[in-house]
Amino acid sequence: MVENIVEMQKISKAFPGVLALDKVDFNCIAGEVHAVIGENGAGKSTLMKVLAGVYRPDGGKILVRGKKIVFASPKDAQNYGISIIYQEFNLIPELSVAKNIFLGREPKNKWRLIDTPLLNQHSKALLSDLDADIDIQTKVKDLGVAQQQMVEIAKALSLNADILVMDEPSAVVSGRELDSLFRIIRSLKQSGKTIIYISHRIDEIFQIADRTTVLKDGQLVGTVNTQDIDKPRVVNMMVGRSMTETFPARQQGEKKEILALQNVCRGNLIKNVSFKVYSGEILGLAGLVGSGRSEVARIIFGAGDMDGGRVLLNGEAIKKAAPKSSISCGIGFVTENRSKDGLVHSLSLRKNLTLPILDRIKKWCFIKEAQERLFCTNCVKEHGIISAGIEQEIQYLSGGNQQKVILAKWISINPTLLILDEPTRGIDVGAKAEIYQLMRRLAKEGTAILMISSELPEIIGMSDRILVMRDGHIMGELSPSAATEESILMMATGQNSDLNQAKEKPLAS
Amino acid sequence: MQALAKGPAVRSPVSLSSAFEKYGIYIFLGLLFITASLISPQFLNPQNLKDILNQAAALGMVAIGQTVVILIGGGGLDLSVASVMATVAVIVAHNTRGQDALFFPVALICLVFGLLVGLANGILITKRKVQPFMATIGMMIIIQGLRFLYTGGAPKGGFPPILRFLGTGSIGPVPMSIFSLAILAVIAVIVLHKTTLGRQIYVIGGNIETAYLSGYRIDLVITVVYMISGFTAAIAGLYLAGYIGVSDNWVGKGYELDSIAAVVMGGTSFAGGRGGVMGTIVGVLIIIMLYNLVLLLHLPVQVQYVVKGAIIILATSFYAMFRKST
Numbered sequence: 001m002v003e004n005i006v007e008m009q010k011i012s013k014a015f016p017g018v019l020a021l022d023k024v025d026f027n028c029i030a031g032e033v034h035a036v037i038g039e040n041g042a043g044k045s046t047l048m049k050v051l052a053g054v055y056r057p058d059g060g061k062i063l064v065r066g067k068k069i070v071f072a073s074p075k076d077a078q079n080y081g082i083s084i085i086y087q088e089f090n091l092i093p094e095l096s097v098a099k100n101i102f103l104g105r106e107p108k109n110k111w112r113l114i115d116t117p118l119l120n121q122h123s124k125a126l127l128s129d130l131d132a133d134i135d136i137q138t139k140v141k142d143l144g145v146a147q148q149q150m151v152e153i154a155k156a157l158s159l160n161a162d163i164l165v166m167d168e169p170s171a172v173v174s175g176r177e178l179d180s181l182f183r184i185i186r187s188l189k190q191s192g193k194t195i196i197y198i199s200h201r202i203d204e205i206f207q208i209a210d211r212t213t214v215l216k217d218g219q220l221v222g223t224v225n226t227q228d229i230d231k232p233r234v235v236n237m238m239v240g241r242s243m244t245e246t247f248p249a250r251q252q253g254e255k256k257e258i259l260a261l262q263n264v265c266r267g268n269l270i271k272n273v274s275f276k277v278y279s280g281e282i283l284g285l286a287g288l289v290g291s292g293r294s295e296v297a298r299i300i301f302g303a304g305d306m307d308g309g310r311v312l313l314n315g316e317a318i319k320k321a322a323p324k325s326s327i328s329c330g331i332g333f334v335t336e337n338r339s340k341d342g343l344v345h346s347l348s349l350r351k352n353l354t355l356p357i358l359d360r361i362k363k364w365c366f367i368k369e370a371q372e373r374l375f376c377t378n379c380v381k382e383h384g385i386i387s388a389g390i391e392q393e394i395q396y397l398s399g400g401n402q403q404k405v406i407l408a409k410w411i412s413i414n415p416t417l418l419i420l421d422e423p424t425r426g427i428d429v430g431a432k433a434e435i436y437q438l439m440r441r442l443a444k445e446g447t448a449i450l451m452i453s454s455e456l457p458e459i460i461g462m463s464d465r466i467l468v469m470r471d472g473h474i475m476g477e478l479s480p481s482a483a484t485e486e487s488i489l490m491m492a493t494g495q496n497s498d499l500n501q502a503k504e505k506p507l508a509s
Numbered sequence: 510m511q512a513l514a515k516g517p518a519v520r521s522p523v524s525l526s527s528a529f530e531k532y533g534i535y536i537f538l539g540l541l542f543i544t545a546s547l548i549s550p551q552f553l554n555p556q557n558l559k560d561i562l563n564q565a566a567a568l569g570m571v572a573i574g575q576t577v578v579i580l581i582g583g584g585g586l587d588l589s590v591a592s593v594m595a596t597v598a599v600i601v602a603h604n605t606r607g608q609d610a611l612f613f614p615v616a617l618i619c620l621v622f623g624l625l626v627g628l629a630n631g632i633l634i635t636k637r638k639v640q641p642f643m644a645t646i647g648m649m650i651i652i653q654g655l656r657f658l659y660t661g662g663a664p665k666g667g668f669p670p671i672l673r674f675l676g677t678g679s680i681g682p683v684p685m686s687i688f689s690l691a692i693l694a695v696i697a698v699i700v701l702h703k704t705t706l707g708r709q710i711y712v713i714g715g716n717i718e719t720a721y722l723s724g725y726r727i728d729l730v731i732t733v734v735y736m737i738s739g740f741t742a743a744i745a746g747l748y749l750a751g752y753i754g755v756s757d758n759w760v761g762k763g764y765e766l767d768s769i770a771a772v773v774m775g776g777t778s779f780a781g782g783r784g785g786v787m788g789t790i791v792g793v794l795i796i797i798m799l800y801n802l803v804l805l806l807h808l809p810v811q812v813q814y815v816v817k818g819a820i821i822i823l824a825t826s827f828y829a830m831f832r833k834s835t
Contacts, residue, residue, distance in 0.1 A: 303722060324724035333722060341718035346782045347711060355712065355723040358705050365704045 004063075005030040005194055006051065006082075006163060011060035013046055015396065020046040022218045023060065028163070033185060033195045035209035035226070037202065039238055039400075039428025043218040044198045045087075048165045051196075052084040053077035064163075083161030085152045087168045087426075093141035098123035100140050101155045126154040130184055145289055146177040153184065164188065165196045168426065170204055173289075176493070182208050200428060202234050214238055238429060247461035248437050251444045254280050257315065258417050258448040259300065264309035269295050271472040272309070277417065282439060282449040284463025284480075286456070287492050292472040293452045294336055297419045300450070301333040302326040313417075327356050332410030336421040336452070338399075342406045345395040349387050350376045352394045353409050375412070383408045384434065400431035407438065418442065421452045436462060456485040468492050530831040534776060534791050534824075541798055549805040557801065559684055563677065565797040566686030567594075567749035567761070569790055572768040572775075573697045574741030576789045578641075579772050580701075581734045582714035582781015585634075585641050586769055589648040590742035593626050594761030596656045597746030599664050602756035607667035616747060623743025624736050626652065631732025649765070656758065664756040676751020686748050690790075693741065697786045710734060714781030770817070771796055774824040778832065795820065 006028040013021040021043045028034045036044045049055045051062065053071030061068055064080050071077045074084070091100050099106075101123045109115040123136045132150040140148060149169060156164055166185075170178055185195055185208055197209060205212050205226055212229070214221040214237040221237045259277040264270060270292045277283050287293050298304030300311060302321030311318050313329055326333075335341050343352055353376050354361060361368050361375065376390045385404045387397055394402060403423070410418060420439070424432045439462065443449055453459050459466055459480075466478040468491040475491040545552045552558075571590050578587045597619040604618075605611040626648060633644040678685045701707035709730045713720040721727055749761050771792035777784025796817065803813045 301722070322724075323722050324726065327724040335722065341716070341722055344712050344715035344719050344782070346715040351708065351712070355719065358708060358723075362705050365706060367703060367705055367708060369703070 003030055003066075004028060005065055006196075007063040007066075008047070008051065009061050009063070011047065011050055011062070012058045013043075013050060013055055014058055020218050021050070021057070024215065024218070024220045026051075026213055026220070027223070028194055028196060029211070030194055031189065031192055032210040033189050033197055033208055035197045035199060035205040035212040036215065037199055037205060037212060037234070037238065038215035038221075039200060039430060042215040042238075042428070044200075044215055045167055046218075047215065048084060048167060048196065048198060051077070052082055052165060054084075078159050078161070081160065081162045082165065083156035083159050083163070084165040085149075085156055085167065085169065089148050089152050091140045091148060091151060094139060096137050096139055097127075097134055097143070097151050098136040100151055101126060101136075101158055103155075105158070122158070123154070126158055127151075129157070130154060131180075131187075146173045146180075149173060149181070150184075157188075162192065163194045163196070165198070167198045168200070169197070170199055170201055176489075178204075200426075202231055202238070205234070206231070235429065247458075248440045250464065251440055254446055258313070259450075260312040260315075261296070261300070262310045262312065264296070264299060264311065265307045266292075266295060266299065266305065266472075267307065269472050270299070270306070273469075273472070273474050274309075275467055275474060275477075277448045277450055279416070279446045279448045280443050281464040282443050282451055282462055284459040284466040285450060285452045285469060286454075286459045286466055286488050287469035289454060291469040291492065293469050294421055295472075296469075297333065297421050297450070297452060300326075300417075301331055301419060303333070327413060330413065330416035332356075332413055332415035332418045334403075334406050334410060334418070334420045334423055336425070338402055338406055343394050343402060345393070347394060348391045349380070349385070349394050349397065349405060350390040352405055353379055353390075353412070355409055357409070357412050379408045379412065383438075400427045403427055403435070404431065407435065411438075411442070415442075415447055417448045417450065419450045419452075422454065423451060424453075424455065424458060456488055459483075459488065460485070470494050526831060530828065531776070533827060534774065534788055534795075538791050538795055538798075541795060545798060545802050545805075549802060551805050552802070557805070559679075561794075561797050561801050562684050562687040563752055564800070565793050566684070566690040567745045567752065568764060568767055568771065568797065569690045569793045570693055570741050570745035570748065571761070571764050572771040572789045572793050573693055573786055574738030575768040576772045576775070576777055576784065576786050577697070577701070577710065577734050578738045579769070579777050579779060580710050580714045580781055580784060581731055583641070583717060583731075584779075585714075585731075585734070585781065586645065587627075587630065587735060587738040587742075588642065588645040588765045589626055589630060589652060590738060590745075590768060591761045591764040592649040592652040592656070593623050593739055593742040594746030594749060594764060595757075595759055596652055597622065597743050598750035598760035599656055599660055599756065599758065601672065601747065601750055602664055602666035602668060603660070605666065605669045605672075607669055609669045609671045612669045612671050619747060620740060620743050623739040623741075623746075625739070626742075627736035627739025628732065630739070631735040634735065635728035635731050660758060662758070664758055666756055668750055668754060668756070672747065672751040673754060674751070676748050676754070686752065689744075689748065693744070694786055694790055701785060706730065706733065711782055714783070716782070767796055767817075768793075770821045773828075774821065776828060778828070792824075 004027040008024065008026040010023040010025060011021050012023055024043065024047060026047060036047065038044050046055065050057045053074045053076050069080065092103065098120050102119055106114045107118040107122065120136055127134055127136065127150065130150055130153060134143065134147050134150060140151065143151070169181055173181060185197065189195060199205065209226045211223060212226050213223040214234065216238060255278045257276055258279050262274050264273045273296055285293050295304055299306050301323060302325060303323050311321065350372065354372055361372050373390065380387065380390060383404045385401050385408065387401060394405065397405070424435055439449055451462060460483050463480050466480060466483050466488065468475045468478065468488055470492055478487065571594070575587055575590065578585045600619055600622065601615055604615045630645055630648055633639045634641050675685050680688060701710065709720065709725050712723070712725065713727055713730055717727065746761060753760060772789050773779065774792035774795060775784065775788025777788060799816050799820065800813055803810065803816065
């Protein structure tokens, strides 16, 4: 008899405008790695937040170890051994690793003061269990993303959690860091923990999951043993249709030089970066997180400082770069983190769509609202943005639709150069395909596109040329026909020797 | 049948509570009005109602500017408004010598003075990166000192009849001051909701990073916002001087905190980007009505403070219930 450690029955949860979960059943066997997959907006995260006590379900019940429970808060869920590691980390940047791990639960000595030696000892033990080579005195702000993730895992383990929920852990790490994460998940499983692994990347579940639950539009599609299924079948379950080719065929437009960087420098983040971007092409910029890709993008857009070098737009050096002048020169910039700097959450879809074109829809200093509404209605139709109307607050849209809004707003300036930093991060398969089509169409119409991405298949599938960055340097250029995921990774990590050896090294070094 | 079950149910379970958040303050005003008229027979006396409106006018004008400053976010607030009001009153009293002929040029100087104080605040905050709290409190103290140097501690002169009319007169049954407040409020609503400036204020208050990457001139907008606040404070100073009618070094004392209280009570978020002028006006009416009620019931004036403090805390906790995420 297999025992379900977690059983969720007919869970429903509604948000303004959407029914996020519709009578979803979910169960988890003790000691398994259980993947929950689905497109963005399928309800994966919502389901897990219900399990972790963050959201109160509108209907249904939860049983943990066969006992019916109602969680009033995340603390309640923690007491039942359930711990969740969010996509966005909950760490205090200014505090040390050790203090973060035991935040709010510091061991006390006999005078009721924090027992620092014990705190350090426990933290060290937890991290060494994870094989993570992190100095516990380092401030969290000085750690890389992958190391921060390790700290989060250590924190969850310090709560004596035996059910560990990981919300899209692979969204922030890639390559060998991901391999290392998988290794940790396997060893946690061996020590008897139950792991719920949320992802929208299909390939990963075959590497890691015993069973897989597929959600779609807030409903359960099914729970299957991972070994009984294959990739096309999962895709079919996720999107309700089979997808063969995700990347549209290459179509280049007219080619002339749009942008040139000459020996651009910025402290020790960017060192002597030079490259050109031509109209009608998609230039892929690959590299690990922290290699300087996003800083290059910000400099081109005029939102980042540079110490030396020149940026030439249409052959002319830009003197005093600022977002305002960049926009009027026709540069659009889709940033990496849409919730941090891509949206104004408190405003409506309409007001978010016209952010960069306010100057074009005004008469004297008044906004021509009728024109604005018409523009937005057309935009929503053209890009297939799903919402409860253009007056809905943007924060209630799903991630994919928010990203479409951001793309649409930049396309409305008729960009000659469009910078896309991780354009499909956290976006479902369907919306991804739409965004790829859109990029191809823009390139064909003559827009130059600079695409930064950590998804190697995307880099290879979409780029007309590929540049690889490492530690602020451009390591080289590859053509997509010659490039493989391995060759890009080798350049990005600087490993010219045996690749497998590189992959096996622990990530924290 | 199948299609019906599968379609995403578009319902909004929080719409009721968000409506309550938005209109709760109006309901409270209504309840306060009814309560006041029940417990004090003089409350509904036309002269008393007129007094309330007259007193609300000056505070309302300051609070309009304060709303715009708080909307811009980033800890935005203007503590120099009361100092501007008192100084404006003193300038008018000294320079018009109670004559109508000199009123308009002097009033113009007063408005320019308000704008200049706002400009100084704006430059300190945007260019020198001084926290708004510290910049405007510093400015408040500087102006206060200058005012005392200027008057030598004892304000002289008087107010011209035209200013007395603005402060106390009526057009038909409508008090002049409330008429002016209405015009100012309408202009503020139009600026905030129909112009690019207003849109930029909400965008900057909502997410300053996004505003920057959308090419907005953030420093300029923030400076303009403080100038608006200085301007409305100068107008309010003129009205309050006209209403009180005696030259005093402390015209408008306490209005900086009262106006902030009115803004927050009216639903404008300290985080910026949410709220507006109409709520603020309601907040002003609530504060003035409470003052009035304390007077009518012959309670010691100190009770005002207790009641006001309680109401501020109550209102803030009311909004906090609905704004868990922010």
